Structures are given as C-alpha cells and as structure tokens.
Amino acid sequence: MFYREAGQFKATYEADSAKFPIFQDKLFIWFYLVIGFVAIPLLGNEFFLGAIMIPFLVFTLAAIGLNILTGFTGQISLGSGAFMGVGAYACYKMTLAYPEVNILIFIFASGIFSAIVGVFFGLPSLRIKGFYLVVSTLAAQFFLEWAFQRIPWLYNYNNTGAIDGVSRWLFGIQITGGGADRTAQYIVCLAIVVVMTWFASNIISGRIGRSWMMIRDMDIAAELMGVRPLYAKLSAFAVSSFYCGVAGSMMVFLWLGAAEPESFDYNHSFEILFMVILGGLGSLLGCFLGAAVIWILPILIREWLPPLIDKITPWVITSSTADLVSDIIIGIMIVVFLIMEPHGLARLWAIIKQKLRVWPFPY
C-alpha cells in the first residue's frame, strides 16, 4: 500500500487481533462507510441505486451466506437461490399476516425460517461430501422451487402466482412496495449488509468460525480436537441459510418489489457460487469483490459496449450481443481464476497489497 504498519506496535492481544490492526486501514473503512452512507445516496440517481448498488448489496449478502458454508466450512451448496426464496416467501407471508409489525423485523425473522430449512437440507452433509452434497443441495433447489409454484398458500392464492412487495413504512418513509423511496431502500440495504458483515467477521474469528474451518481443512483432526461435526456443519448451514434468507427478502422487498418462483431458480444459485469462487473462497472481502464483478461488469458492458463499438468500428451491436460478450468474459474469468488463483480476487488483492508494502524491493 502507500502506507506500512511500521511504528504501529501492538501492546495487547486485543489490539493484535483487531479486524483492522493498521490505523490507515481503519481510516479507509470509515472513508468507504462515509461514501456508502452519504456520498452515494446524495449523488446516485435512480438507475445507479436501483440497478447497481442495491442488487450488488443483496448479492453480496447472499455471497457471504454461501461463503460461510462453502468457503469457511467446505460444504459446497447449490441451494442458495432456493434459500433466498424461503426468506422472501417467509417475509411476504409474515408481513401480510401482521401488517402492523415493522418490516425490518420480518426481514431478519425471515432468515430464521430460511435457517431452519437450511439445517434440514444440510442433514445429508453429515454423511456425504463434495459432489454428492452438491446434488443433494440441488434437490433442495428443485424441491423448494416446486413448492413456491405449487403451494398456493405461499403466494397467498393470488392469480399471478407471484409475490409482490407490500407497501411498508420505516420512520415515515416508504421503503417497500410500489413507489418506495430508492434512496431509503439503498440505505436500509447498506445498513443491513454492513451490520451482518460485521457479525459474520466476528463469528468467523471466534471459536465457532474456527470450528468451521477445522471441519473444512481436516475433519478427522477437528473431531479429535473436540469439534462435533454435527454441530459445526449444521450451524454453518443455519448461519449460511440465514444470510441467504435475509438476502432473499431484501431482494423482493427492497429491490425488485415483486418476485416469481423463477426468480429463485438454480441460475441464481450458480451466480452466487460464481461470485464466491471469483471473489475468493473463505474471504468476506471476496464476497464484495465477487458480487461487484459478476453483477456490475455485465451492466457496464451492456451500457457502454454498444456505443463504443458504434463509435470506433463500422459494426453495430445490440445490447443482447453485449450480454453475450459479458457472459464470455465472466466465463473466461472463472476458468482463469480457477487455474491461476483459486482463492480469487481477495487473494489477488492481498498479493497486490503485499507487493506494494515492500515496494520497490521484490520482498
């Protein structure tokens, strides 16, 4: 970096185990938070908030959820899309049943439902690993999607078969439903993501997070150190699904405003898995980076590539062709990252930081 840890000595273990042990890092975090909470709401327009920032935050939260399971506990899952759906439907049913209760409470409560379902579908992980577990979580994906379509009670017997964001207010500002205030929605999303990221990083650096990583790295040794695989794996499934569930209800209530069962299909699960892989397995920063690349890059390409091609070449391309281009780029990126840097963008960032730290010397 442009700064070093030189001169910053740690006198206590508390200071040594702090999340951002270097003063400048802390400064940067506050700087990012100010940008996030003040600058972007002031400067961002409807498109920037609604099509870029809010979905980016929603997917970041879902990616954190999946990363807890896949990156930190080593249990690969393709059910995250469905767990998001559980959260969304649970929030929808609850807010219809109790309209007077604050919607924020329901957004978090919906995570609990998702966690329960996640634990149930996590039970096979006690016996099976790897590809076989992927298949059993895919079963969760298909079963839940089927449930969203075929159980009319879930979508309140309405004609469309879709759920829509009911209008709810927070501090007198409408934050869900048609005509909601985008800026308010964005700030609520950001607050949820910041708080839940903080919680996640706390859990990961404590005993429970360590027991997850023990299971990931060497399950036999973990068992002999006193970790019970049942508790470790199921708690990872629960926390992971909780995060996905909250992300799902945010997706419906704070971003899209409505959702069909197809909104939670396996494409979503794959997308979130790609975010985690590209961003970095076992890294919270990676969730942000991965979500940013996979969500924002295609939008930028769709917006900027056709005019650019138009201007500098004789050809004309449509925005759907641009979408194909971004699919190709992301596909190539995933393959290249899996080969060159399996720990993703987060590791790349760490390497860059280290190189800059010792610059101009090689090490």
Added chain:
Amino acid sequence: MNAHDPHLSTKFDDGIAPGEELLHVDNISLSFGGVKAITDISFDVLKGEIRAIIGPNGAGKTSMLNVINGFYHPQEGTITFRGEKRRKMKPYQAASSGISRTFQNVALFAGMSTLDNIMAGRTLKMHKNFFWQMWRQGPALQEEILHRKVVEEIIEFLEIEAIRKEPVGTLPYGLQKRVELGRALAAEPDLLLLDEPMAGMNLEEKEDMSRFIIDVNQQYGTTIALIEHDMGVVMDLADRVIVLDYGKKIGDGLPHEVQSNQDVIDAYLGVSH
C-alpha cells in the same frame, strides 16, 4: 506455564497421583472384516510416564492409538481412562475427557495460521455461545484473549513465535510437526498420544523434538504415549515400552528388558518361521 493462571493450574487436579494408573486397555481386539488388526492386547499407562509403542510396520500401533482416542471401535475389550470404563468412545468424548494426539502424517488445518491452529486446540475450553461471539465484545472477547495468552505461552515454549501468523500450509515439515504438537498441547491433555513425532526429521530436528517431549512430560506433568521407529530415541525417552507385532503384544517392560527380549529381536530382524 504460569502457575498463577487459573486455567492452567487446575489441570493437575484430576485425582490421579503420578505413578498411578491413568489408562488401562483390556483385551482389545479390532478387526476390519477378515483382517485382524489388533488381537487381545492389554496394557496400562501410568500417570506421568512416557510410554512407547513400537513394532514393525503394520503391527497395529496406529490402530491402537485410534482405538484409544475413539476413532476406531474395537470389537472386544474395554478401555479404562481415569477410572472410567468404556467399551468404546466417540472422538469427542475422548477429547473432552483429556486425550489429545498428533498424527503420523501431519493433520494440521492447512488454511489457518499457526496461531489459529493452536487456538483450535482450545476449542473444548471455550464456552461463550453464538450470540456473544457474534458481538465479539465483553465476555467473548475476554475469553478469546484469555485463551490467546495460554496459546502464546505454548508458542513461546515451542519457539515458534516467528511463524505465529503464517498459514501452516506454507511451513516446512519440521515446523509443522511442532505446530501440531502445540495444537495437541493447547488442549491441556492428561494423556498425549504422539504418532511418530520424529518421522522424516533430520538429527537436529529429532533432538529438538525429543527435548520438547521431555519438557512437556516434566514441566506440565503430561502423560505421553508415543509411537516411534527410531530406536535410539525410544530407548532414551521412554520409561516403558510395549512391542507389537502382527497385532499381538510380544513385549512389555523397561527399555533394556525389551531390548534383550528374544521375541522382539526376532520380530525386528526376522526369523524363518
């Protein structure tokens, strides 16, 4: 370790005086299908001693350790640990009753740092629940720091301060073995099982490791059962030795007795049957 630390001084109060029986293995038989790995083995481990288990390859030494810490369940026989008699136990029960071990092939948590690996050994000593951990303030943080202090003492003891924050996957083999010993020690075990702690080491590393094993035994009073192939090391370190061959016990006693036992010599040098 510091005597004034409440977390460390309690560990000797397990009601067993040095020299009394800590572990007793009775008539253990273990087979995998038709393969008999262990046949009718009995022995005891006394509190405070270093007990070596030796024998040619495939003699059932590691299987024996796996039985003791609950990873394999024997078909016959019982294990009495600290006066508690069990037919079989789960690894979790073994760990929580004070049995800790290292592995023949280093089984560290490769993605975690040295510090986290040794902290992992303290898992059973930490009790703050999920919600405290989520906040990581107050009690949860205090607990974390209290255990960090214990871990730092172990790090100092094993002289691995410099690699405290290195991911263990990148460390050389000798250091990995040392970290693994640290992880086992962090659990403050009553019985420490070491599966070939010196395999693949050079002379200097072996000397270091031997010194650590003796120090652990004398400083912390930890009872140690170790498997080792280097006879020089075994004869110097061990108080008593068990010799296994083809899953059967062929010798048990003081090092020099075992050394002159004809069955043992035959097993190692080979005789025409």
